Amino acid sequence: MHPAYSIIFFTTASGLGYGLAAVLGLGFLDPSSMWVRFAHIVALGLISAGLLSSTLHLGNPQRAWRALTQWRSSWLSREGVLSLATFVPLCISAWFALFEGRHLPLVGLLGAIGCVVTVYCTSMIYASLRAVQAWNTQLTPACYLLYAGASGSLLGAFFAAGAGQSAVVLTGLSLVLFTAAWATKLVWRLRLREKQISTPESATGLGAIGTVRLFERPHTNENYLTREMGYRVARKHADKLFAIALIAGGLVPLALLFLSPVLGHTQAAIALGLAVVLHTFGMLVERWLFFAEARHAVMNYYGR
Amino acid sequence: MTCLPSQPTPKKLGLVIDLDVCVGCHACVVSCKEWNTGGYGAALSDQEPYGAEVSGTFLNRIHSFEVIPDGGEVAAEKGHARLVHFPKSCLHCENAPCVTVCPTGASYKRADDGIVLVDEDMCIGCGLCAWACPYGAREMDVSAGVMKKCTLCVDRIYNETLEEEDRVPSCVRTCPTNARHFGDLADPTSAVSIMVAERGGYDLMPEQQTLPVNKYLPPRPKTRLEDVAPLAAADTAGAKGFFAWVDAVLERF
Numbered sequence: 340m341h342p343a344y345s346i347i348f349f350t351t352a353s354g355l356g357y358g359l360a361a362v363l364g365l366g367f368l369d370p371s372s373m374w375v376r377f378a379h380i381v382a383l384g385l386i387s388a389g390l391l392s393s394t395l396h397l398g399n400p401q402r403a404w405r406a407l408t409q410w411r412s413s414w415l416s417r418e419g420v421l422s423l424a425t426f427v428p429l430c431i432s433a434w435f436a437l438f439e440g441r442h443l444p445l446v447g448l449l450g451a452i453g454c455v456v457t458v459y460c461t462s463m464i465y466a467s468l469r470a471v472q473a474w475n476t477q478l479t480p481a482c483y484l485l486y487a488g489a490s491g492s493l494l495g496a497f498f499a500a501g502a503g504q505s506a507v508v509l510t511g512l513s514l515v516l517f518t519a520a521w522a523t524k525l526v527w528r529l530r531l532r533e534k535q536i537s538t539p540e541s542a543t544g545l546g547a548i549g550t551v552r553l554f555e556r557p558h559t560n561e562n563y564l565t566r567e568m569g570y571r572v573a574r575k576h577a578d579k580l581f582a583i584a585l586i587a588g589g590l591v592p593l594a595l596l597f598l599s600p601v602l603g604h605t606q607a608a609i610a611l612g613l614a615v616v617l618h619t620f621g622m623l624v625e626r627w628l629f630f631a632e633a634r635h636a637v638m639n640y641y642g643r
Numbered sequence: 644m645t646c647l648p649s650q651p652t653p654k655k656l657g658l659v660i661d662l663d664v665c666v667g668c669h670a671c672v673v674s675c676k677e678w679n680t681g682g683y684g685a686a687l688s689d690q691e692p693y694g695a696e697v698s699g700t701f702l703n704r705i706h707s708f709e710v711i712p713d714g715g716e717v718a719a720e721k722g723h724a725r726l727v728h729f730p731k732s733c734l735h736c737e738n739a740p741c742v743t744v745c746p747t748g749a750s751y752k753r754a755d756d757g758i759v760l761v762d763e764d765m766c767i768g769c770g771l772c773a774w775a776c777p778y779g780a781r782e783m784d785v786s787a788g789v790m791k792k793c794t795l796c797v798d799r800i801y802n803e804t805l806e807e808e809d810r811v812p813s814c815v816r817t818c819p820t821n822a823r824h825f826g827d828l829a830d831p832t833s834a835v836s837i838m839v840a841e842r843g844g845y846d847l848m849p850e851q852q853t854l855p856v857n858k859y860l861p862p863r864p865k866t867r868l869e870d871v872a873p874l875a876a877a878d879t880a881g882a883k884g885f886f887a888w889v890d891a892v893l894e895r896f
């Protein structure tokens with residue numbers, strides 16, 4: 340699948356934003372500190388930037404409101420509805436944190452639930468597509484949710500260190516979520532090597548005669564389908580990129596998280612700040628691969 | 644409304660494509676583009692039509708496949724390879740994944756005849772339906788930013804201003820070899836249903852669980868060249884009448 344930058348940015352930014360918003364909503368941080376107030380702004384900023392970027396690839400963005408109507412059947416529509424609904428508790432929480440330095444437990448909890456459900460809807464847009472076998476598994480939402488949790492708890496630990504607050508629980512949670520997220524991702528990635536359920540033989544129904552090979556494409560140049568769904572990345576490059584994502588997005592942040600409790604607050608904030616930057620970079624690479632490595636069934640008609 | 648009709652549609656209009664007959668001439672591709680670029684909605688645009696990177700929106704495309712008998716690696720190694728021309732357009736699936744993913748309600752399946760359509764005025768051009776279709780039957784028109792797909796020529800088949808014989812999809816009307824047939828596949832007595840029953844018509848990618856309405860008829864088995872009796876038989880024992888006389892005369896020399 341074509342790795343569109345607007346979508347990669349969207350899923351990465353909204354994963355970070357919703358993760359952080361959930362951590363804030365659950366009251367892991369004390370909003371009397373300027374750092375924590377700033378964290379609310381960062382969370383809302385990441386979510387909004389992600390959602391705006393997701394509208395960039397639309398052919399007719401002026402009608403985007405229509406995407407809120409088909410929540411009964413469409414995960415994309417559900418995502419739209421829930422992302423807007425979740426803004427309500429998130430904005431209320433941010434308001435009270437910013438102007439009154441207070442955490443509202445109930446509104447925060449509602450917001451956190453909204454974050455989880457919205458990320459789940461985003462992941463189900465992909466997981467529900469049978470035509471893309473790599474995505475069509477419950478491991479896809481598991482990865483998205485665990486990544487959002489890992490990102491959010493890491494960001495939370497960073498802001499806590501900045502604010503000089505103790506974040507033992509958050510750091511512990513982050514360690515667990517990081518490990519779980521990347522372990523799930525490794526299992527998810529093993530599925531890429533699985534046999535494809537659709538083949539040129541099943542796509543043409545000619546398997547009874549023999550092995551089917553594309554002889555001539557319908558046209559000499561690329562078309563919408565080959566551009567959108569025919570993206571291929573060399574296995575050796577993909578493996579290297581995955582290693583980069585795993586190290587930058589997982590292992591180094593994990594090590595820095597481990598280290599942070601024994602450092603002073605300033606040093607911990609610097610270490611965790613570095614972890615956030617590396618993790619974000621790793622997530623961008625991971626999301627790029629999520630698209631680039633996924634094969635679409637239609638490519639059975641295009642010999643790719 | 645992007646929920647699928649709750650009941651099976653009373654009619655299932657669709658195409659039956661005969662892979663034994665298609666010669667891969669692309670006439671249906673041209674006639675499809677011609678009809679559908681002018682009638683309703685956005686035109687089927689082309690990008691760089693006279694440049695090096697020509698591309699454009701098509702609702703029907705012809706692929707050609709080489710089928711090599713099992714055990715062979717290259718053509719003619721294990722018997723004769725076959726070249727099969729393979730037309731492909733929307734299959735108007737009963738369980739159409741392209742419809743249910745649509746967030747706007749632009750995509751829908753008609754409850755009466757099962758045709759899958761896009762209301763272009765509602766489409767935001769998110770492209771998700773093209774991702775959901777395993778067959779590549781939907782193409783986004785790059786210039787209009789809306790999704791285009793085969794309408795089964797809904798503006799022809801019910802159009803009483805056309806001659807009766809023209810009230811079929813443009814591709815069906817055009818095909819010079821009669822490889823494309825149109826009809827109601829819910830009616831077991833229709834010509835298309837009989838054809839499917841007699842020739843063993845099948846679904847493409849049944850494992851995708853889309854329940855396509857369109858069916859494909861397999862190429863008929865070919866007689867192998869080595870099995871055909873040589874034209875001039877060496878044995879003249881069965882000759883009668885004039886031929887027996889010629890045979891007898893020639894034998895004398």
Ligand code: SF4
Pocket residue numbers: 732733734735736739740741742759775776777778779780781792853
């Ligand atoms: S062929 Fe593709 S576009 Fe047509 S109904 Fe089936 S899934 Fe939808």
Ligand code: SF4
Pocket residue numbers: 744745746747748749750761765766767768769770771772773789790
């Ligand atoms: S591209 Fe248009 S028809 Fe397709 S899913 Fe998006 S809004 Fe619906």
